[in-house]
Amino acid sequence: MVRFAVQKPAEDAGKAWPAIAIGLFVAFGGVLYGYDTGTISGILAMDYWQNLFSTGYVNTKGHKDVSPSQSSAIVSILSAGTFFGSLGSPFLADTIGRRFALIASSWVFILGVILQTAATALPLFLAGRFFAGFGVGLISALIPLYQSETAPKWIRGAIVGAYQFAITIGLLLAAVVDYATQYRQDTGSYRIPVAVQFAWAIILISGMLLLPETPRFLIKRGQHDKAANSLSKLRRIEPKHAAIESELREIQANHDYEMSIGTSTYLDCFRGPMLKRQLTGMGLQALQQLTGINFIFYYGTQYFKNSGIQDPFTIQMITSCINVVSTIPGLWAVDKLGRRPLLLWGAVGMCISQFLVAMLGTLTTGQDSLGNIIVYNVAAQKAGIAFVCIYIFFFASTWGPLAWVVTGEIYPLKTRAKSLSMTTATNWLLNWAIAYATPYLVNYGEGYANLQSKIFFVWFGACFICISFVYFFIYETKGWSLEEVDELYSEVTSARKSASWTPSTTFAQRQAVTSTADGGVTTAADVSESAPAEKPDLTSEQHSDGLSHHDENPTV
Structure with missing residues (x-):
């Protein structure tokens, strides 16, 4: 029987709460990610912002606005910045350390926030979005790296998954602030939501100045004494304690073995047995985006508005609340039930939900010759929103946090920073592609596909692929140290047999x-x-x- 609480193993020496508290604080960086990606949905729907930033385009309701192509660029340029930022993260992480890399990344993010706050026209706003995205990309690759290298193995899944929980909180805060400023008829309507991000970055920087560097990075740099001191702070026992020395011996031995077969490059991430792991991580992050979650949070407000829903901002707040609350059971279950079953059943739930949303919207909504929604069934709309919420529950409790958990623990120390940078870059590449393509796929007009609710058939297809991907490629890594996970991959050739393996x-x-x-x-x-x-x-x-x-x- 599964116990409700995740308990510290009796054989683990020292205290667990310091490492847990540190991991949960570092997860706060997810608020930057979630808030920055979530706030733009509301800003794009604000009347004042549309008037100020319009370059002459008039929407189907006769109101000044940015064009669909400009909207696409505004949303997607953040993801373009995050793509390059995540690819650049190993150069900071392996040079100045995980801790100082997070501090430097936060300052890059602050630069982007400054530019967006100062903007009154599209060029400067776009530049700010890019630099903010570059900072978010760095942070999004570094946080799971720091968490994985400091968390106790028995609760590592929940700690790394807390990063996704922080992302959902950021999305909720963005919806709340957008809702509060949407009717302002001055620059405060968008400047307040944007400028709030200064606070998130300063909190992260202040905390990282006080936290220790990860023991695994210090071992990688040959600083054994500093690694012992760092680990003692995480476990709250003396650096010379037998448990500290034993854990460091395992980390050192693993690192020595890896280094005995040469230094690592990006190409090494795709050579030999590493190819399977690298493609697994990249595939997992790509499919997380293809499930359609960011369509709801990037364009949800505008989509609900176009569908005839009277108060789309309220619907966006409701979906954001569900996103936050639904992450909590996933954080408990990841270290109790395991990675494979959660990802598998989460994919099944998302697949069914997306199919029903697509069917309800397609069969009950009609348009006139100009693309305006003129026929819609109120009961079907409510049912569609209900299934969107059910989809969010399955995503937030499974694929949302577990994509970061799995990618954070399946790579060896030698290539971990580089491998994680590429899996995170894959996440952002698909994020960019979806953000850029969605207006062209959903909207009405020449050169646009006018899919409307049919877009959910695309997400349904991706969720169906997720089921097979988990069954054939996701290894069960619950309860193993990062070094034991490395051994698991070297000894077990089939993901389906991974649950029965022991070192x-x-x-x-x-x-x-x-x-x-x-x-x-x-x-x-x-x-x-x-x-x-x-x-x-x-x-x-x-x-x-x-x-x-x-x-x-x-x-x-």
């Missing part, structure tokens, strides 16, 4: 045996005394088989 040895044990076999050669794993054996001793024959297996499947 046979640790990297530190294998390296200790290697040192003995090589005539007593000292390795980094031998710096301190060997940990008490937790698994049966290996015979020389078993050890030879183990080495042969890992030589055939190097972790690059």
